Amino acid sequence: MQKQNQNQTAFLPTNDKEMKERGWDELDVLFISGDAYIDHPSFGTALLARLLESEGFRVGILAQPDWRDPDAFRTMGRPRLFAAISAGAMDSMVNHYTAAKKIRHNDAYTPGGIAGKRPNRAVIAYTAAVKGAFKGLPTVIGGIEASLRRLAHYDYWADKVRRSILIDSKADLLIFGMAETALLEITHRLDNGEPLDTLREIKGTAFATKNSPEGAIKLPSFEQISASTDAYNRAFKLTSEQENPFSAKVLLQPHGNRNLIVNPPPLPLKEVDLDRIYDLPFTRQPHPSYSKKIPAFEQIRNSITSHRGCFGGCAFCAITHHQGKTVQSRSEKSILREIDKLSSQNDFHGTISDVGGPTANMYGLGCGNPTAEKICQRPSCIYPDICKNLITEEQPAISLLRKVRQHKDIKHTFIASGIRYDLLPTQPQYFADLLQYHVSGLLKVAPESTSDRVTAVMRKPGAAIFTRFLDQFRQHSQELGLRQAVVPYLISNHPGSTLEDMVEVALYLKHHRLKVEQVQDFTPTPGSLSTCIYHTGRDPFSGKKIHIPRTVKERRLQKALLLFHRPEAKADILEALKIIHREEVAKELFGSQQPDRKKQQPQKNSKSKGARKRNIK
Ligand code: SF4
Structure with missing residues (x-):
């Protein structure tokens, strides 16, 4: 019994020695990531690996392996079922290059912030290395890089249209969006002996085939969208019409003589499922083998994720395409349990740096009309105006923050996640509490532009709404006697x-x-x-x-x-x-x-x- 507890609370193995300490001679699933291994729910690889572990699978994490050395991939042996490959929390090209295409000299997801620990186009490089190390092993790619490059897409760094990353990497399956449900189903079905090429209808997955599934929406091919920007726009529009997880159809995009098949997006997780994930036994620490600080961890070590998803629909943002438009919130109890755990750590001194998600003031909000939601085609629930079906009830967020403030070990709770200020008029008490208790002097907000011509392209509220927010922020802060700025x-x-x-x-x-x-x-x-x-x-x-x-x-x-x-x-x-x-x-x-x-x-x-x-x- 004691042994089992140790196993559940220890870090997941990263080499054969750590496997042996668990008494394992073989893994079921080998995770490969472009980030350092941080055993914290904010990092997708740790979260998914812990989830599979909780279902009884033996999982190991190979963090930032040398992609030029096949032996680096063999350190824990050939896994029984498959390799799960991700570039990490960021697209590797965004991680490596600035907007001016200059090389970045640091990497927040690496110990010491050192750059160069992952390859360009990491998903493709890692998949090739896995195929070199383990002939015939099924490969499943996922994470933001795979997710947002699932279809043929424009690549800024190559300045051309590239094929789907599934085709370029030659992986067997691609998981897009939040991966929990799809990854669990893939793992259980492979474990039950189902052949890989029968896993064809799982939501949130894509694969390549010579067949054409009946009823699939046919997009212009890779070759067509490479040659014509009109075809590219047509493909984008057709894809946008199939993003509602409740009603989307299968997409088909020809690449040469094969078809890329993209199943509908994954269904949003229910509160109980999210709570279960956040209750998993994360150590909330980087793997002990690292001697240097990892900047991304330092930033989130005292923060709490209260929800995922965003219904803002900003044109430049990838969150809707990855996490989905439906906001999925954890229960208060689950969040408070995590705060108990955080506050019991020796290095915690009473300040929570953030309680939020992609947009802090969307906690507990969502569509109030399930029938309309199932067929909804609006990219945003709040732009150009707040949809009449949106529940803007502020009580869940107010109550959550109040309970966090009342926690015996918490001295300060700040909100560092972005705020949608066009929602605040429907949340007057939340706004008041935010200003009184949760701003650490400076509140970062993102109007992104104050030219209405540009905000219209961005799908953001215009200057008038930002000005109203700014005036209220300054007036309330003054009334409270607080010196704080936007x-x-x-x-x-x-x-x-x-x-x-x-x-x-x-x-x-x-x-x-x-x-x-x-x-x-x-x-x-x-x-x-x-x-x-x-x-x-x-x-x-x-x-x-x-x-x-x-x-x-x-x-x-x-x-x-x-x-x-x-x-x-x-x-x-x-x-x-x-x-x-x-x-x-x-x-x-x-x-x-x-x-x-x-x-x-x-x-x-x-x-x-x-x-x-x-x-x-
Ligand atoms: S019906 Fe309105 S509130 Fe519901 S999902 Fe669509 S835009 Fe959002």
Whole structure:
């Protein structure tokens, strides 16, 4: 009995020695991940491996193996059932390169933040290595990289349309979206002796075949969307119509002489299922073999995930495509049990850094009309307006936060997850509690732009709604006697954004006494609507032509406008104003003081050189 407890609370094995300590001579499933092994529910590999362990399977985790060395994959031997392969919590290309396609020199998911521990296109590289190490072993790919590249897609780094990652990796099955249900079914069915090629109808999976399932929606082929942006937009629109997990049909996309088959998305998990997952015996620590700190762990070690999914539907965001539009919330009891566990750790000092999910104030919310939900085609429940069927009841979130605050070991509870401020008018008490108890001085919010032309492309609320929120935030904070401020997150170079729009945003920031700390430069990540528009130059739904900032120069100038308060941005801003004949704005942005243009010029040139496009394959 004691042995079993030890097994359940220890880390999962990462090498043959740790397997032997458990008395195992063989694994059932070998997990391979591009991230370090952190035994915490915020990390997908640990969560899924613990879930299989709880069903009696023997699982091991190979974290950041050397993809060039087949022996690195054999350290725990050939698993009995299959290898489950993921790039990690991020797409490996997003992890490796900036929006300007420069190599990043750090990796938050690696001990010491060191870059270079995972390959480019990690899913493809790891799958090839597994196939080299274990001939004939079934391979199942998943995680965000596989999920968002499941269909043929535009790849910003190669600047071309790539085939489905399933085809390129030659994996047997692909799991997309949240993987718990599909992974459990695959594992049980393979364990029962079912052949791999009979696993054909599992929700949330994709595979390649020469057959054409009856009733499947046929998308333009990989070859067609590579050759034509109109075909690309048609494929995107057809795919978007099949994202409702309750009513979606099977998709078929030809790639050469084979068909990629994508089953409907997985059904959302129920509260009881989520609670069960978060009750699994995570140690909540990185594997003890690591001697250096892992930045991503430091960021979330004292945070609590209260829910998953987001019904915001922002055009640039991948969450809806990965976690789904349905918000799935844990019960209060489950969250409080996790807080008990967190507060019993020696290194916990009473501050919870976050209670949230993709959007903090969506806890407990959802569609109140099950019939409408089953056939709903709206990409967002709150844009362009709040759907009449949406339950915006604030009590669940208020009650949860109140109980967390009352916990005997908790001194402070902050909300670091994003807030949808267009929902706050329906949540007045939540807003009041947020300001009074849960802001650590600075509240980060993401209007992303304050130009209504751009927010319309982004599917975000416009400037008027943000201004109303800002005024209320400042007024309530003052009434409470609290010195706290809003830090706006804004994107430069999003499709639809022109220099004129960015001037409008800069003036808005100036007039409302706001400063941007960090500019997020738009990166066309796989699978999003914004990426589709970036590639095709048109909105796939309306067919409307949309301006795309593509040149290094325009990208540099747009970014500079958001940072008008920094002296080094002045030369670029003056150049931007000259191009659009808005020189008079300089006075407003900089006051009466004009920058020394000669002095600024060399900086501008060197930036331009550094931002030169790299050729990445
Ligand atoms: S019917 Fe309304 S609330 Fe329900 S899922 Fe659709 S948009 Fe959301």
